[in-house]
Amino acid sequence: MYEGKIIKFYREKYQMTQEQLGKGICSGTHISKIERLHTEYAPEIVTLLSERLEINIENEIIKLKNIKKRLNHWHDVIVMQLFEEMDLTNHELEQEDLIQISDYINLYKLLRVRYLLMHNLTEEALDIIVEIQKKEHKLSSYEASLFKHVLGVYYLAKHENLKAIQALKSINEADYDNKEYTYHLAVAYHSIESPVMAYFFADKSRQFFKEINNYLRVIDAEMLMAIQVKDDGDFKETIQRFESLIKSCDLCHSPARKAKVLHNLAFEHFRRKNYEPANKYYKESMSLKDNESSPYLLSLEGYINSAFYGSLLPRDELLQLANEGLETALKKNEQLYINLFTLLSFLIQDKEQEYHQYLSEHSLPFFKKFGFVYLIKRSKKELFNYYLEQKKTGKALKMANLLINVK
Template sequence: MNEGKIIKFYREKYQMTQEQLGKGICSGTHISKIERLHTEYAPEIITLLSERLGINIEKELIKLNNIKKRLNHWHDVIVMQLLEEMDLINHELEQEDLIQISDYINLYKLLRVRYLLMHNLTEEALEIIKEIQKKEHKLSTYEANLFKHVLGIYYLAKHENPKAIQVLKSINDTDYNNKEYTYHLAVAYHLNESPVMAYFFADKSRRFFKEINNYLRVIDAEMLMAIQVKDDGDFKETIHRFESLIKSCELCHSPGRKAKVLHNLAFEYYRRKDYEPAKKFYKESMILKDIESNPYLLSLEGYIRSAYYGSLHPNEELLQLANEGLKTALKKNEQLYINLFTLLSYLIQDKEQEYHQYLSDYSLPLFKKFGFVYLIKRSEKELFNYCFKQKKTRRALKMAHILINQ
């Protein structure tokens, strides 16, 4: 009975009335019943109507019936992060008019949101999310859980980590066989500074990626697990984990993942105040990144801080690098990096008062707004130490109370 849906779709597409389409073939009333699936009809009538519309009804039926299969394949490709194939399928589906009348239009829109988020197109993704929310009650059980997954990824992209945790935790495993969501839940817990939960869900995602033979995503999960382990007593084990991950990235020809591993290894050295290797690995990570990308700016910020605290470069050179980072951040209107490089500029110039004033008035509120837990804790400690040093006792006590409660 899909013939009627196809006839209606193309009739409306070509802006024909039912009477115009049926002239010399059948009445407009009969076409109305065909389109609404309210009557039987002779195959010859469908053939004549199709010829007038300039379509091959058999081919159109095959295309309509194959839409679910194509969408499921697209979903698999998105999970596998096969970027070239993902883009190709997206282009093909954009040209497929019949998606609009298929039973899987909601599935298409949900996967379209995932695709947009993978390309950092959050505003376009939000438009579709709002559209889906209006008819959320019409989603199938699987689509409802996929929507929660998609929403969790959106919240991660907007740095709303507690919201991401809340919605991803509500996914029903029984009704949703894509356990990839456990990886995004692990990321949310990691960004919320909950290492035990992050490790638990990262391990679950690792097992899922192994089951589907997706070794690139196994690397993602294992890297997330590695950065949760704070084995300060024996750093050799941590180094060994990261070295193994770097080799895996090289074997899989994945420079993007290698850049992430190098960045995280650099941070492990940085937090141990071992600034020279931290600077080295931040630099190696930067080499593999687009110099105007956010990941590059993040590694650049770590590189400058490592070099500054380790006295590894003249301050003039570091100030120039900070200004270059700030220039790029301003060009992109990236508020996080505008704040980070402004703070670095004050730090390098030894403008202690300006640094802490900016940190208090602008940076800390921004970090709290977006839930950057690590930056919030670092900032509050710095402000406490500054207030204590300046003998601003009341404010120091206030900051101490916040730190103790954390």
């Protein structure tokens, strides 16, 4: 069953004709039939052909049979976010030529997209997505649902949250046993500020992660649930939940997750105007991140904002930090952070007109394009208040209308 496929693969790899391969062993016509599984053949012929191709046919058959097992393992470590093992398996599979003739080539490509997205390589991921879309009708029912999951993760990476929800909601659970997608649904609903749905799907994902004993991902789900609670009286319960998550991160030796928890705790303080603790937690979060990374820039923006509104640092120091953030964002061509740090620079320098002009002409259209719901609402409120102060009634009314009729 496997011999013919393997012989054909290596013959074509070495750019040999069927006649060249069979010279002195058998006819090219016979090799054609072996490759197409259209004839019986003596084991000795396969042995001679394998020797000419310089392969061990038994080892090649074992490797081909093991591909699905290796892909399933790769899938598991991707779900569990075990990056070292994920990278090692990716490297091994890249060296495995026989994937190209296996029955699981589509599964490999779909998992490859997940892997690339885990490493923020969205353009490379898109190339494979486009390739798969052309033969989507040939996917198995499981692969079709995995493809929808992959699309959902891709749309999340591109901040196209409504598209992400549409793709993830179309997954058929009867064909797809990886309930990790409910976590991505929760993230998408959180991004469009739909806390009830975000909490619901985060809780479903938490149950799934518990079932597979994936405690790091349980932390992810519980953190997502914690930040959906907006009105909790004196805020003590939310603080306790975050503190418990921080301890869990320490116990699991996961500084990356601890950085996320600290950032979200900082934001919860910031939106309640508790600027000093917000500033403290943003700084702690930054200390656990690569200062060239996007997550670092996100926490730096929060750190500067909390210090500015809480009058916690001198303005010249704040401006220096904003310029450093802008410089990194420009180097990485991170348009979101270019906008945010440019706004901060104007804010710190009390350039009110320049700030609101940039916000109106550049930042708000950008936030709308990529669906940054929180930033859109914040920007509209700021522009409404500014136009009202400037007695620009027409513009204020237009912005008020946009605030009321949120689409």
